[in-house]
Every structure is written in C-alpha cells, then in structure tokens.
Amino acid sequence: MPRLAEFETSQPKDLVMSVGGSVMNDKVDPVHFNCDFIDSFVAFCKRHIKDKSIVAVVGGGHLARVRIDDMRCTGVKNETRLDQAGIQVTWFNANQLKTIIDENGIPARSYEFGKPVFAGVVYTRGGDKPGVTTDKVAVDVAIELKAGTVINIASVPGLYPVNPSGGLDTAKIIPELTFSEYLAMFPGAHKAGENIPFDRTAAETADKNGITVILIGENFENIENCLSGKAFIGTVIRPTPKATETVPADVAVSPEPVS
Numbered sequence: 001m002p003r004l005a006e007f008e009t010s011q012p013k014d015l016v017m018s019v020g021g022s023v024m025n026d027k028v029d030p031v032h033f034n035c036d037f038i039d040s041f042v043a044f045c046k047r048h049i050k051d052k053s054i055v056a057v058v059g060g061g062h063l064a065r066v067r068i069d070d071m072r073c074t075g076v077k078n079e080t081r082l083d084q085a086g087i088q089v090t091w092f093n094a095n096q097l098k099t100i101i102d103e104n105g106i107p108a109r110s111y112e113f114g115k116p117v118f119a120g121v122v123y124t125r126g127g128d129k130p131g132v133t134t135d136k137v138a139v140d141v142a143i144e145l146k147a148g149t150v151i152n153i154a155s156v157p158g159l160y161p162v163n164p165s166g167g168l169d170t171a172k173i174i175p176e177l178t179f180s181e182y183l184a185m186f187p188g189a190h191k192a193g194e195n196i197p198f199d200r201t202a203a204e205t206a207d208k209n210g211i212t213v214i215l216i217g218e219n220f221e222n223i224e225n226c227l228s229g230k231a232f233i234g235t236v237i238r239p240t241p242k243a244t245e246t247v248p249a250d251v252a253v254s255p256e257p258v259s
Contacts, residue, residue: 002236003229004229014145015054015227017153018151019041020059021090041097050120053122054122055117065086071085086127089126093126101122101124106122107122110123110124112125114144117145125137132201136202139206142211143205153223155218157173158175158216160172160173173234177236178207178239178240180207186200197215207239214235
C-alpha cells in the first residue's frame, strides 16, 4: 500500500478534492443522493476545517451520464452541447452539497477563481467548460492555491491493472505510477459522459505543474490514513521525472500492483 511521507511532516493549508459524482449518487437509485457518503463528508469537514480551507470540486456522475445519453437519444450530436448538459448537473450537485454543509454549521461558499479563500470555509464548485471534466477544474484550483496534491474520491478504491485478456483485474490496485504511465493506459480523446479514473487533460496539466493526484475510494477512515501519512488503499499518480531527474527511493513506483 502507498504512503504519503510528505503528509506525515506537513499538512496542506488548502485541501483540494475532486469528488466524483458517482459517490454523490445513491448506489441503488442514482437519482437520489448517497446520504451516507454526504454525512461522512460533512463529518470529515468538521474534523479538518479549523486550520485549513477545503475545496470540493464535484462531478456529475451517473445522473450527468443519463442526461447526456438522453440528449443523444433526442438527436443532439454536438459534443460541446452534450458536455454543457453534464456540467449543469455538476453545478447542481455542488450547490446542493454547499447547502447541506452550510446547514450543518460549517461556512460554505462557491469557489471562484481569482478570489481569496479562507481557513474555516468549505468551497464547492462544479465543472468549468466543455472538453474537460471536473478533475481538470480540481487541478486548476490546486495550481491557483499552490496546493501540491489533489485527492480524487471515487466509487472505486484506486486504479486497477489490466489483465492479459484486456479487462481490469479488480483483485489488485496499482499503488503508484507516473502520469506518463497513467496516460499510456487511457489513450484517446475526451468524449462527453466518458468515465475514466482521472481526466486526461487534468492528468497532463497536473504532470506539467508538479501536482500529485491520489485516486482513493469513499472510505473516510482510509482517507484519514492517507492525510496522516499512514499506509492507505489507493493509487498515487506522481509527476513524471524529467529526463535528467532520478526518482527518490521513497517515492519510486512499485513494480507490481498490490492487493
């Protein structure tokens, strides 16, 4: 299992999270919210908000994909317009989450680029523009706040390796890899409603700006372990070393996936 030694010695003052719409939706009936997850997220915010800001960029998940498919069924073929339909769902999720957090006694606001952020406040926002997902927005937030890490919370606990038959080996999780290795696993271009672990453009942008991305599931005890510098279940995607750089021993990519 990976471990973030940098979190063991220094806690970020701004915690940037990409919250997948899949974890916001109920597992049985995705039209409804996953109230258990939201309750856990609110409790997490209460524990961590005293000395830092939390920025949650929220995805559209199943509901966004349903809306995009509905649009396709009615004859809409323009990818930009289809993306815009999904973006509207991300903002619905983000604004609803902001209301819930605020109702639970935690100051909550919409995140606006170019505006200052303050410790003790949770900020939420949805998508930005067609062509990229909310993962890219989270990376852009991290760049603006000079945060070195984005925590990507999804319904799966990490990145699964590909087995010889071409499918995913869900019995294992890749502990660490570089962005170049990650992008080689997901060739192609963005398509509205596409569901991959982390947006390609977001990965490329994070790589160029030295930002580490953590792919992690929705278990908050596991997330707490990650933030405490302890071993956790998940996948660490680190910036690709330059040709003249060597990878330090404590952050080297593990050669084999671990269970």
